[in-house]
Amino acid sequence: MSSQLLTYIFVGLSFATYIAIAIWSRASSTNEFYVAGKGVNPIANGMATAADWMSAASFISMAGLISFLGKDGAVYLMGWTGGYVLLALLLAPYLRKFGQYTVPDFIGTRYYSKTARLVAVLCLIFISFTYVAGQMRGVGIVFSRFLEVEIQVGVIIGMIVVFFYAVLGGMKGITYTQVAQYCVMIFAYLVPAIFISILITGNPIPQLGFGDTLVNSSTYLLDKLDQLSIDLGFSAYTENTKSNIDIFCITAALMFGTAGLPHVIVRFFTVPRVSDARKSAGYALVFIAFLYTTAPAVAAFSRVNFIESIQEKSYLDSPDWFKNWENIGLIAWQDKNDDGLINYSAGKPFEGSRPIFSDEFGSQGQREIKNLPTLDNSNEVYIDRDIMVLANPEIAKLPAWLWL
Amino acid sequence: MSSQDYWKANLKLLSVLLFVWFIISFGFGIIFSEFLDQFSLGGFKLGFWFAQQGSIYGFVILIFVYVIAMHFLEKKIGIKEEENE
Numbered sequence: 386m387s388s389q390l391l392t393y394i395f396v397g398l399s400f401a402t403y404i405a406i407a408i409w410s411r412a413s414s415t416n417e418f419y420v421a422g423k424g425v426n427p428i429a430n431g432m433a434t435a436a437d438w439m440s441a442a443s444f445i446s447m448a449g450l451i452s453f454l455g456k457d458g459a460v461y462l463m464g465w466t467g468g469y470v471l472l473a474l475l476l477a478p479y480l481r482k483f484g485q486y487t488v489p490d491f492i493g494t495r496y497y498s499k500t501a502r503l504v505a506v507l508c509l510i511f512i513s514f515t516y517v518a519g520q521m522r523g524v525g526i527v528f529s530r531f532l533e534v535e536i537q538v539g540v541i542i543g544m545i546v547v548f549f550y551a552v553l554g555g556m557k558g559i560t561y562t563q564v565a566q567y568c569v570m571i572f573a574y575l576v577p578a579i580f581i582s583i584l585i586t587g588n589p590i591p592q593l594g595f596g597d598t599l600v601n602s603s604t605y606l607l608d609k610l611d612q613l614s615i616d617l618g619f620s621a622y623t624e625n626t627k628s629n630i631d632i633f634c635i636t637a638a639l640m641f642g643t644a645g646l647p648h649v650i651v652r653f654f655t656v657p658r659v660s661d662a663r664k665s666a667g668y669a670l671v672f673i674a675f676l677y678t679t680a681p682a683v684a685a686f687s688r689v690n691f692i693e694s695i696q697e698k699s700y701l702d703s704p705d706w707f708k709n710w711e712n713i714g715l716i717a718w719q720d721k722n723d724d725g726l727i728n729y730s731a732g733k734p735f736e737g738s739r740p741i742f743s744d745e746f747g748s749q750g751q752r753e754i755k756n757l758p759t760l761d762n763s764n765e766v767y768i769d770r771d772i773m774v775l776a777n778p779e780i781a782k783l784p785a786w787l788w789l
Numbered sequence: 790m791s792s793q794d795y796w797k798a799n800l801k802l803l804s805v806l807l808f809v810w811f812i813i814s815f816g817f818g819i820i821f822s823e824f825l826d827q828f829s830l831g832g833f834k835l836g837f838w839f840a841q842q843g844s845i846y847g848f849v850i851l852i853f854v855y856v857i858a859m860h861f862l863e864k865k866i867g868i869k870e871e872e873n874e
Contacts, residue, residue, distance in 0.1 A: 456837055462841055463819075463840065470810045470851050592842060595832075596832035596838070607833065607837070629820060633815060633820070636818075637815070660856075667855075670848060674845050678845055
């Protein structure tokens with residue numbers, strides 16, 4: 386059986402499970418549709434919150450971002466988890482106590498004002514649209530790689546699937562679907578991370594392997610990574626490039642933003658008691674922390690692997706993943722010095738933010754791009770950061786059954 | 790214990806926890822991060838560890854301290870919650 390077929394079966398089964406859960410637990414009353422009858426166990430609710438929160442952005446994009454940002458990436462790690470402390474201490478228990486379905490309901494009732502309620506609704510719609518835009522790109526990337534279609538087609542397929550099982554079940558359906566989804570997601574994230582950690586550092590726990598020495602060497606992984614980064618003209622991986630005030634403000638913005646996300650807050654209306662609202666915020670953060678403490682480790686591993694597997698390799702011998710992602714258009718290579726080798730370093734490889742592919746192929750068989758090359762640096766590689774998590778197992782040469 | 794005392798105790802608890810929250814993230818992870826980088830924790834520079842790992846562990850602990858402290862506080866004042874109020 387080909388790995389392609391296995392992938393289809395595996396993904397197909399996951400979706401079948403989600404849809405089955407949605408049908409089994411579909412809502413039969415208003416109370417059930419909005420707040421799942423207020424009968425959700427705090428651990429299940431924590432898991433569902435975690436799954437909800439960690440959808441495409443955290444799961445796919447974050448490790449890739451950190452991988453290219455180095456220490457600056459901590460703004461996302463701290464920002465997207467620190468908000469839960471605010472949520473648990475200052476918001477969730479009080480909103481649950483008030484006993485409404487949504488935040489605009491709360492604001493409207495608390496301040497006796499239809500206008501305030503309307504403003505809250507507008508804010509909510511604005512937040513949701515912005516948020517969904519990011520998520521949908523993630524979904525599109527997954528489907529485009531999985532079905533080998535262009536990214537726009539991937540986005541549309543993803544939307545149809547999500548729409549189907551979200552509308553059917555209401556809050557109760559979504560809660561239990563999310564619990565299942567969390568389990569699948571964390572498994573899919575941790576297994577390759579653990580194997581890569583073993584391959585690189587010999588330590589099975591990524592959080593510890595991250596700070597461990599490389600296999601058969603006494604050099605620490607992070608020291609090696611700092612050295613590699615500096616050699617290629619980047620700044621050291623474990624040092625900030627942004628100023629402290631920037632990092633402070635971005636982190637603060639992300640924390641307060643997290644505490645205010647409508648689809649997270651609504652989850653605290655679904656538990657039986659106020660004390661359960663506090664507990665579920667705690668459980669949610671535990672489940673989130675599994676991924677959020679693994680992500681920076683994955684980021685560091687993939688950065689090392691990425692640099693080592695392509696730097697100064699000839700394009701003809703470049704690994705399959707490099708060409709596969711190039712076909713989808715998320716990697717591009719322009720041989721600026723005509724030596725047939727992939728030269729990766731700091732700086733933009735070409736003018737413009739995305740590659741514009743022509744239908745021609747270059748002397749090595751690479752896809753030609755129409756963008757003008759930049760002359761102030763020798764970087765020849767364009768890589769979309771979002772692919773790092775998906776490409777990571779391939780880059781690390783894990784066996785196919787692991788990363789499908 | 791009156792409900793005023795309860796509220797005061799609640800506020801005191803909140804301010805202590807939020808202070809710790811600020812110190813481990815904005816303090817150790819950002820403002821004093823470079824200073825802490827001169828110490829190391831295994832292969833991590835300490836400031837880097839707080840920024841990418843330690844602060845998250847701290848957040849988890851903080852929420853559970855809050856859950857437990859509130860449990861005892863509410864027991865003391867005798868709050869009993871009904872389901873599906």
